[in-house]
Amino acid sequence: MTDKNLSLKVADISKKSKDYLGLDEEAVSNLKEVYSILKDSFPEIINAVLSVLTKNEDALKVISETGLEAEKAVKLLDKWLNLAFSSKYEEDMSEEVFKIGYAHVRAGVPQYLMPLTMGAFLVETLKKLFEKIDDKEKLLKAVLAVSKAYFWNITIMLESYKEERINSFLEVTGMSRELFERMSRMRARKK
Ligand code: HEM
Numbered sequence: 001m002t003d004k005n006l007s008l009k010v011a012d013i014s015k016k017s018k019d020y021l022g023l024d025e026e027a028v029s030n031l032k033e034v035y036s037i038l039k040d041s042f043p044e045i046i047n048a049v050l051s052v053l054t055k056n057e058d059a060l061k062v063i064s065e066t067g068l069e070a071e072k073a074v075k076l077l078d079k080w081l082n083l084a085f086s087s088k089y090e091e092d093m094s095e096e097v098f099k100i101g102y103a104h105v106r107a108g109v110p111q112y113l114m115p116l117t118m119g120a121f122l123v124e125t126l127k128k129l130f131e132k133i134d135d136k137e138k139l140l141k142a143v144l145a146v147s148k149a150y151f152w153n154i155t156i157m158l159e160s161y162k163e164e165r166i167n168s169f170l171e172v173t174g175m176s177r178e179l180f181e182r183m184s185r186m187r188a189r190k191k
Contacts, residue, residue, distance in 0.1 A: 014094035017155045023148040030145035035085035041128045046077045048124040058110050066107050084149050101160025111161050118154040
């Protein structure tokens with residue numbers, strides 16, 4: 001797949017995911033409001049997520065193999081959290097999040113850890129929101145906006161996992177994408 005085709009595909013998945021989740025202008029504006037309420041709690045959220053992550057033996061293996069230090073991990077997660085809450089969720093965001101997915105394929109992070117880690121982010125973020133927001137309507141808006149944003153982010157990251165794996169396979173084997181897709185479907189039908 002050429003870079004142009006890939007960009008078009010990322011833009012397409014991004015738009016479909018936004019439509020599916022209802023991550024619209026209103027949700028993005030609600031997200032900005034939540035940002036100001038939650039920003040000070042980012043370090044606490046990140047530490048709680050890292051505490052869950054570092055209990056997993058596969059994550060510990062990646063951390064030791066890549067030499068990822070706790071301080072750097074905190075910085076990277078903080079960068080992503082700030083982006084997730086302040087972004088307008090336009091094209092540049094899709095490209096950025098797609099690249100974050102790629103970085104994890106490169107680092108050898110098992111794919112299953114990505115949605116689980118996003119789940120840990122959601123759990124820790126919801127705990128904070130329930131602690132900080134008393135007004136029921138405001139709380140609901142915040143929960144919906146955060147859930148939409150996190151699910152959009154993980155969808156794009158998982159797409160980049162898939163693309164990276166398929167592209168490496170196609171490059172090594174010289175197989176066409178069409179043949180690959182046809183073979184995958186045929187194999188799945190046999191199961
Ligand atoms: C929701 C899940 C996650 C988010 C949002 C996230 C965020 C990030 C970000 C923003 C980067 C920098 C990407 C770049 O260079 O462009 C990164 C890199 C990295 N992440 Fe994650 N991450 C997640 C899950 C994980 C998990 C489960 C592991 C497992 C140990 C992990 C390990 C790493 C490693 C090893 C790097 C590369 C660090 C380097 O370049 O030295 N991440 N992550």
